[in-house]
Amino acid sequence: MRLFPFHGGLKTVRHKTESNRQAIRAAALPKRLIVPLRQHVGAIAKPLVKTGDPVLKGQRIGQPDGYVSAAVHAPTSGVVIAVDQQPVPHPSGMTDWCVSIEVDGEERWIERCPVDYQHLHPSDLRNVVRNAGVVGLGGAVFPSAVKMNLSGHCERLEHLILNGAECEPWMTCDDRLMRERAPEIVAGIHILAHLLAPREVLIGIEDDKPEAIAAMAAACAGTGYEVRPVPTRYPSGGVKQLTKLLTNKEAPTDGRSTDIGVQCFNVATAYTLHRAIHHGEPVISRIVTVTGHVKQPQNLEVLLGTPFAELIAESGGYQDGVQRLIMGGPLMGFALHDDRVPVTKATNCILAAGAEDLALEQPAMPCIRCGACMDVCPADLLPQQLYWHARAKEFDKAQDYHLFSCIECGCCSYVCPSRIPLVQYYRYAKNEIWAQEKEKQKAELARQRHQARLERLEREKQEREAKLRQKAPPRSDAAAEKPTPTASIAHAKEAASSAADSPTEAIARDA
Amino acid sequence: MRFRTVTSPHILGETSVGRIMRRVLYAMVPGIAALVWFFGWGVLVNLSLASGIALLAEAAILAVRNKPLALYLNDYSAVVTAWLLAVALPPLAPWWLTVIGVLAAIVVAKHLYGGLGYNPFNPAMIGYVVLLISFPREMSTWPIPHGIDQAHAMTLWETLQAVFSGVQPARFAPDALTGATPLDVLRTQLGLGLTVTEVRNSPVFGIVAGSGWEWAALGFLAGGLWLVYTKAAAWQIPAGMLGTLAVISTIFYGIDPQRYAPPWFHLWSGAAIFGAFFIATDPVTASTTPRGRLIYGAGIGLLVYLIRGFGGYPDGVAFAVLLMNIAAPTIDLYTRPRVFGAHRE
Numbered sequence: 001m002r003l004f005p006f007h008g009g010l011k012t013v014r015h016k017t018e019s020n021r022q023a024i025r026a027a028a029l030p031k032r033l034i035v036p037l038r039q040h041v042g043a044i045a046k047p048l049v050k051t052g053d054p055v056l057k058g059q060r061i062g063q064p065d066g067y068v069s070a071a072v073h074a075p076t077s078g079v080v081i082a083v084d085q086q087p088v089p090h091p092s093g094m095t096d097w098c099v100s101i102e103v104d105g106e107e108r109w110i111e112r113c114p115v116d117y118q119h120l121h122p123s124d125l126r127n128v129v130r131n132a133g134v135v136g137l138g139g140a141v142f143p144s145a146v147k148m149n150l151s152g153h154c155e156r157l158e159h160l161i162l163n164g165a166e167c168e169p170w171m172t173c174d175d176r177l178m179r180e181r182a183p184e185i186v187a188g189i190h191i192l193a194h195l196l197a198p199r200e201v202l203i204g205i206e207d208d209k210p211e212a213i214a215a216m217a218a219a220c221a222g223t224g225y226e227v228r229p230v231p232t233r234y235p236s237g238g239v240k241q242l243t244k245l246l247t248n249k250e251a252p253t254d255g256r257s258t259d260i261g262v263q264c265f266n267v268a269t270a271y272t273l274h275r276a277i278h279h280g281e282p283v284i285s286r287i288v289t290v291t292g293h294v295k296q297p298q299n300l301e302v303l304l305g306t307p308f309a310e311l312i313a314e315s316g317g318y319q320d321g322v323q324r325l326i327m328g329g330p331l332m333g334f335a336l337h338d339d340r341v342p343v344t345k346a347t348n349c350i351l352a353a354g355a356e357d358l359a360l361e362q363p364a365m366p367c368i369r370c371g372a373c374m375d376v377c378p379a380d381l382l383p384q385q386l387y388w389h390a391r392a393k394e395f396d397k398a399q400d401y402h403l404f405s406c407i408e409c410g411c412c413s414y415v416c417p418s419r420i421p422l423v424q425y426y427r428y429a430k431n432e433i434w435a436q437e438k439e440k441q442k443a444e445l446a447r448q449r450h451q452a453r454l455e456r457l458e459r460e461k462q463e464r465e466a467k468l469r470q471k472a473p474p475r476s477d478a479a480a481e482k483p484t485p486t487a488s489i490a491h492a493k494e495a496a497s498s499a500a501d502s503p504t505e506a507i508a509r510d511a
Numbered sequence: 512m513r514f515r516t517v518t519s520p521h522i523l524g525e526t527s528v529g530r531i532m533r534r535v536l537y538a539m540v541p542g543i544a545a546l547v548w549f550f551g552w553g554v555l556v557n558l559s560l561a562s563g564i565a566l567l568a569e570a571a572i573l574a575v576r577n578k579p580l581a582l583y584l585n586d587y588s589a590v591v592t593a594w595l596l597a598v599a600l601p602p603l604a605p606w607w608l609t610v611i612g613v614l615a616a617i618v619v620a621k622h623l624y625g626g627l628g629y630n631p632f633n634p635a636m637i638g639y640v641v642l643l644i645s646f647p648r649e650m651s652t653w654p655i656p657h658g659i660d661q662a663h664a665m666t667l668w669e670t671l672q673a674v675f676s677g678v679q680p681a682r683f684a685p686d687a688l689t690g691a692t693p694l695d696v697l698r699t700q701l702g703l704g705l706t707v708t709e710v711r712n713s714p715v716f717g718i719v720a721g722s723g724w725e726w727a728a729l730g731f732l733a734g735g736l737w738l739v740y741t742k743a744a745a746w747q748i749p750a751g752m753l754g755t756l757a758v759i760s761t762i763f764y765g766i767d768p769q770r771y772a773p774p775w776f777h778l779w780s781g782a783a784i785f786g787a788f789f790i791a792t793d794p795v796t797a798s799t800t801p802r803g804r805l806i807y808g809a810g811i812g813l814l815v816y817l818i819r820g821f822g823g824y825p826d827g828v829a830f831a832v833l834l835m836n837i838a839a840p841t842i843d844l845y846t847r848p849r850v851f852g853a854h855r856e
Contacts, residue, residue: 007851013522091516169522240851253852309512318512325514326521335516359523363582366628368528370794371745374801379851384799385843402850410520417526418628424518 001228004248006241008376009233010411012331013169014208015357019289019297020172024180026301027314033075033101033305034342035061036088040135041142042068049099053080056110058282061099064130070143071133074101075284075303077108089308089327089344093337101305112280117191122149125195125277132276133283133345138163138174138237138266139328141346144273147265148195150258158261159247160198162189162270164205164212165230165237168329171349173287174267176299178205178212181271182219188270189225191277196263201225202246203267208232216267234331235409239264241378253405268348288343292326292352293319302343308350309339318352326351330358331410365418373412373422379405383412387422390429395436398429406430528627532587534743535789539594542731542785546598549656549723552670553602558594560609560674565593568617576622588627592616595635595789599782599829600642601653603689606675608649612638632836633796636829643829651825652689655715656723663687693721694781694825697772706769720779728784735788744792747801751808752787752815753778759816771820783815786828791835798839803846810835 038044045062049055055074062072078101086098117125130145150157162185166174178185193201203220205213207229217227230236230245240251243262251257257264268287275281284304288311291297295316302311308325312318326333328349351357373383381402389398403426412422546554569589573580596612616638624630643650657664665673665688669680679688691699693715700710710716717725738744756777763771777783782790791797791811798807811831818827 010524012524091518093516244851250852252854253850255852323515324517324521325512326519328519330519330521332519333521334519335514335521337513337516339512339514353521358521361517363579365528365582365586366626368531368588368628368795369797369799370531371799372526372742374799374848375742380848381850382800382847401847402853405850405852408519413520414522414524415526416523417528417531419523419527421518423520427518 003245006244006378007380008378010376010414012234015170016172019291019299020175022298024176024287024299024301029103030306030310031103034086035099035305036344037062037072037097039344040070045072047083049080051080051082055080056108058110068143068146070135071131073133073282073284075305076103077106078103087341089336089341091334114280115277117277122195134272134276135345136266137268137286139346139348144269147263154258154261157196157198157263160192160196160201161264162203162267163237163242163264164203164267165242167206167234167237168331170291170351171289171329173289173299173348175209175212177268177287179215182215184274185267185271186219188274191273203227204230204242204246206230206232206236235378238407288347289349290315293322293354294352305342307340307342321354322352323355324353326353362419364420367418372415376411376415379407383422387425390425395429395433403429528586531743532591535591538734538738541733542727545727545730548659550602550654551659551665552667556670556674557597557600557609561593561597561613562590564610564613565589565617568614572618572622589617592634596638599639603654603673604649605677608642612642615641628795633793633832636832639829653692654688655690698825707772719775725779728779731785745804747804748792748808749787751805752791752812755809755812756816781826782828790832796836798842800843800846800848803842806842807835807839
């Protein structure tokens with residue numbers, strides 16, 4: 001079993017043993033759940049309930065809206081007490097639409113309908129997955145149904161990769177899941193393999209998790225799926241890096257992994273897929289690592305919508321000296337303003353970090369061009385040049401140096417002797433570029449609108465002149481024929497949106 | 512509970528500019544020890560004087576530029592510049608020579624160009640070249656190497672007197688203390704029509720190159736390899752420079768061994784090894800891409816040979832480094848590595 005190392009990467013602190021020694025525990029039922037309607041990449045789900053509605057456990061409360069979207073379900077039974085904007089876990093501390101549920105404690109389920117996936121049409125199976133709210137649980141929360149459709153990207157899938165690398169320090173939710181529920185994960189892989197028909201199935205796990213590797217290998221016996229331990233080197237859990245490690249293939253900078261015949265899912269996603277198909281249970285909970293400066297670090301099985309504070313309390317509360325609350329790992333996770341935000345499908349880890357766990361905040365020195373950032377960049381970029389150009393606001397040059405290939409893994413900041421917050425510069429540059437593109441699109445729309453108006457005025461003028469020349473019908477008729485300005489704006493909008501590839505088309509293809 | 516928010520990454524490796532610079536200083540210790548042994552206390556006097564003046568100059572100009580003093584003085588970059596220059600100066604150089612060189616390096620070459628990280632030219636080499644062009648006589652008289660423990664070696668007190676008052680101890684004949692460097696001897700005598708074999712009979716030569724010098728080179732090689740091993744210096748630069756120097760000198764040696772010195776002599780002489788590991792690897796002024804560093808190093812190796820063999824100076828490391836400093840940004844532009852997922856050419 002040959003591995004193909006990716007360039008760069010880091011050996012970092014691990015801090016895995018704090019939380020991976022005890023079995024996963026179910027978190028206590030909270031009194032109230034705040035379930036965000038956007039727990040996935042893509043369009044926010046449309047609410048299906050209103051204040052006062054009773055809901056059952058597993059009942060759909062958010063309808064997927066568009067192709068790239070996913071359903072949202074009531075994590076337990078109770079009564080909807082609000083459908084409004086609530087603070088959600090987001091780096092900006094923003095609010096988003098949420099369904100708040102007063103929990104009745106009875107845990108009454110909807111009728112659960114397992115699906116015989118082997119006799120289902122692929123597009124029907126994808127619809128089941130979409131309606132079960134299955135999204136990537138590694139943290140990216142991309143709707144899985146979309147990734148289960150290969151049409152247009154490759155003839156046949158070469159490699160189906162299951163990501164169990166879990167390379168971020170502190171995080172152990174996938175480790176525990178693989179140790180304890182390997183057969184269920186494999187049952188989920190069967191579904192993926194059935195739908196995608198890959199030439200081979202590879203399961204990548206970092207070699208600091210021998211128990212998980214053994215459990216998965218045992219569960220895979222006789223299936224032909226290969227468990228491949230990969231060296232413990234951050235960020236081996238990055239999709240592109242894991243793909244390179246296992247297959248030596250690199251997803252093109254301007255394309256997707258399916259372009260090279262590879263599709264990758266997190267092991268926890270495969271697990272929820274199994275629950276959805278074989279048990280008819282939508283995604284209403286996930287495993288969350290609660291660790292760091294809490295009295296009892298552990299992995300909890302948590303209903304989505306449970307406030308972070310309850311999980312902290314359940315883990316014995318904060319230890320003294322907590323400085324930062326991080327969702328995700330310490331290298332790519334983001335710091336939260338408040339611990340009252342709810343757990344979402346993206347919440348793989350809650351890290352209460354103390355001062356000794358965090359980097360000292362030091363003033364940045366000038367770049368000494370040492371190139372340490374280049375040596376660790378897993379995307380083979382020149383982080384230093386990107387930094388100079390981002391700093392100088394030369395965004396076209398930053399793009400020339402492949403700014404958008406940056407996965408924001410943080411390796412460059414980690415090794416920078418001048419303590420320059422490099423990733424922050426790249427995020428800033430990306431946001432500026434996105435903002436500029438949006439401006440450009442707006443300007444284009446305005447231009448089209450203006451053009452349409454000029455054409456209309458010209459047309460009206462000609463019509464008037466023609467009518468004057470004919471000395472025919474009275475003026476009142478001409479006014480009636482005049483197209484309304486709103487109609488022409490709508491026309492211009494339509495013209496603008498049809499230029500971009502439309503998601504509705506893709507739905508039509510899939511349906 | 513509410514928390515402060517800071518963007519990721521939340522953990523950082525243990526590193527700092529000061530740590531890297533200190534590592535460079537440690538790596539110079541074996542070579543410096545050899546220099547002190549063969550060339551006397553003057554080496555240490557130069558080092559101390561240069562460090563003191565460099566820190567003073569750095570502090571003064573940081574204050575003028577309104578920069579945080581403690582933060583920048585702790586980065587040790589001024590001390591590194593001072594040491595790199597001091598090692599290259601003749602050990603009995605008058606004090607004002609060292610002071611002028613250090614001021615040219617720190618004030619002009621470093622801070623007038625923007626300070627740490629912004630200077631296009633290697634500050635120590637600017638200081639060196641300013642002195643070489645302005646005071647050629649003072650810069651070319653080196654002590655004759657012998658053990659510091661011997662009776663005919665200058666004492667520390669005598670050295671201090673020589674450096675600060677210009678008074679050479681009366682117990683020595685004027686030509687018993689200083690003389691031309693091995694590369695100087697080679698250059699002038701080859702110019703007089705002697706063969707390499709005849710020149711090599713001069714007492715200034717040792718086993719493979721200049722007597723005494725070759726041991727210093729060995730010390731700098733040891734320190735340099737450690738720097739490369741700890742990744743404080745990029746391996747491509749010394750590899751490119753010494754590799755090129757070896758190849759070219761082998762070619763010329765093969766053409767006519769009586770007119771051109773052998774490759775081992777070139778590698779082991781003058782500032783070749785010191786320059787390859789300590790001067791050319793200054794990250795601020797060098798090329799930064801992997802292939803670029805090889806090209807940059809190779810360019811220096813080529814220029815060193817050309818200047819030694821066909822130019823107007825016995826050694827050419829300083830000029831070669833400065834010339835390649837100018838070329839570094841262009842080299843970087845054309846040697847960008849292939850980005851992950853980009854089409855292979």
